[in-house]
Amino acid sequence: MADFSTAYRIVHGNEGGYAKILGDKGGETYMGIARNSHPNWTGWRIIDAVKATRHMYWNEYIDNAELKQMVVNFYRAxxxxxxxxxxxxxxxANLYYDFYTNSGGATTVLQRVLVYQFRQKITVDGAPGPQTLAAINAVDGASLHNALKAARIAYVQDLVRRDPSMGQFLDTWLRRIRQFPDQEKKSSVSSSPSVASRLGSSISNMLRGKLRNPFSNSPDETATA
Incomplete structure (x- = not known):
């Protein structure tokens, strides 16, 4: 089964320290934890105490053992x-976790991939649950990874299409996604066309308006920088 520490190391490497970027819908963030999305996170108490005494710099890390543990606890939860x-x-797990921590629509996109590309009979409700977990484990992991990666790219591209002000973050999002290497499928399924290739073709048509994009963003599905 997947290991939290392995996935967390990737997310930790992708998230910086303190940031407050104009145009970021997440607002003030610390190590990827967005204040607008998580206003009640206990770590803000320590961060606000530091801000009350001095200016905090971009990408600054606060050397506080309690705060460090609060960050780990947040990501473990x-x-x-x-x-x-x-x-x-x-x-x-690595790709889904990075997507899940960075974007509100990660589970919806994953469920749509499972339904539209892998014919899994689950409800697309945006909520992780036993049925979604069973569907994840029922399909070839390499194919699912590659399909989810392609769908995540389509998701952020669609987000920028809908809200051009988010375009300033697109290159960063794409670099973050593309750090996950494509996976090779097992030889037993390698004779069939690549799911990722078929998905990429479908997404290309979707983004050109030829098909409805099942990976587009609903109003509550937004990414944070």
């Missing part, structure tokens, strides 16, 4: 929400 311990494929 997030991992638990998406049932990460139950995912068999570590690459799938």
């Amino acid at each position: 997030t991992w638990n929400q998406m049932l990460g311990d139950g995912i068999r494929s570590q690459p799938v």
Whole structure:
């Protein structure tokens, strides 16, 4: 089964320290934790105490053991929400976890991939649960990883299309996604066309307006920088 520490190291490397970027819908952030999305996170108490005494710099890390543990606890709770311990494929868990911590629509996109590309009979409700977990583990991990990666790219591109002000973050989002290497499928399924290739073709048509994009963003599905 997937390991939290492995996935967390990737997310930790992608998230900086303190930031307050104009145009970021997440608002003030610390190590990827957005204040607008998580206003009641206990770590803000320590951060606000530091801000009361001096200016905080961009990407600054606060050397405070309690705060560091609060960050780890936050990300462990997030991992638990998406049932990460139950995912068999570590690459799938790594990609899904990074998506889940960075974007509000991660589970919806994953469920749509499972339904539209892998014919899994689950409800697309945006909520991780036993049925979604079973569907994740029922399909080839490499194929699912590659399909989810392609769908995540389509998701952020669609987000910028809908809200051009978010375009300032697109290159960063794409670099973050593309750090996950494509996975090779098992030889037993390699004779069939790549799911990722077929998905990429479909997404290309969707983004040109030829098909409805099942990976587009609903109003509550937004990414944070």
